[in-house]
Amino acid sequence: MLKLIRRVLSPKEKKEVQPQLQTAYTKNAEGFYVNAPKRSRTYVKRVLQYISRYMKRGPIALKRILMYDGDIVMFRYHDKRTDTDETEIMLAKEFIAALVRHIPDKNFKMIRRYGLYSRKLKTVAKEVVKEIQSKIKRLLLNVSTAMKPKKWAERIFECFGENPLKCSCCGNLFVFRGIVVSKNGGLIIQYANDSEARRYLREEIRYIESKEFKINQKQAEKEIYEAIRFDWEKQRQLYMPSMRNQGIDSEGSRG
Secondary structure (H helix, E strand, O other): OHHHHHHHOOHHHHHHHHHHHHHHHHHOOOOOOOOOOOOOOOOHHHHHHHHHHHHHOOOOOHHHEEEEOOOEEEEEEEEOOOOEEEEEEEEHHHHHHHHOOOOOOOOOOOOOOOHHHOHHHHHHHHHHHHHHHHHHHHHHHHHHHHHOOOOHHHHHHHHHOOOOOEOOOOOOEOOOOEEEEEEOOEEEEEEEOOHHHHHHHHHHHHHHOOHHHHHHHHHHHHHHHHHHOOOHHHHHHHHHHHHHHHHHHHHHHHO
């Protein structure tokens, strides 16, 4: 905490508070020590029981007080640093002072929240943090989008200006549902996205293998053949008259 304070201060501010910081370093050479159970999502009930014991009774249990003669108190405690049970003897006044040192003096004003956590700045701090988080989130999204590898469809669209997943006939987008392969003279489903896709592929296979599809296929092949085949009759009608005229001209020239 003290290092963090020095890090954010300007040279001028650091010079002003350097004595206070040095005093804080000297008084807390070993750091701040807080005894609390480890955070655990599994044993939430144990954590609540641990906290409730300190809320319900005093800082020390009566069974830990071994002896009291009116002036001296001998008690047992568990040292968290060494993980051993220790025994200590104190004067009664010192013992009471140690128990109530966390209780503030009368009319003492305690500061529970300060800086960004103070009530005056709480609302403003929330708005500032919210704005910073939104900007960082947008920045991270932009970076992730820029570094994300492009898919093959995106690369083809950038090169040729056409979406390869768009049907040239109906304009609908192709959706990958699964893979169907030919095996042993028939079609089988090699992969399907889900049960709905598998059912759809089965219907398509059934339709492809049906007689109606075969008839339609033959009819389509016939129409394509008729459209591209070489029409001998048409070519004869176009070229024979010209050939005859050439023959007549040749004969006339001979005559």
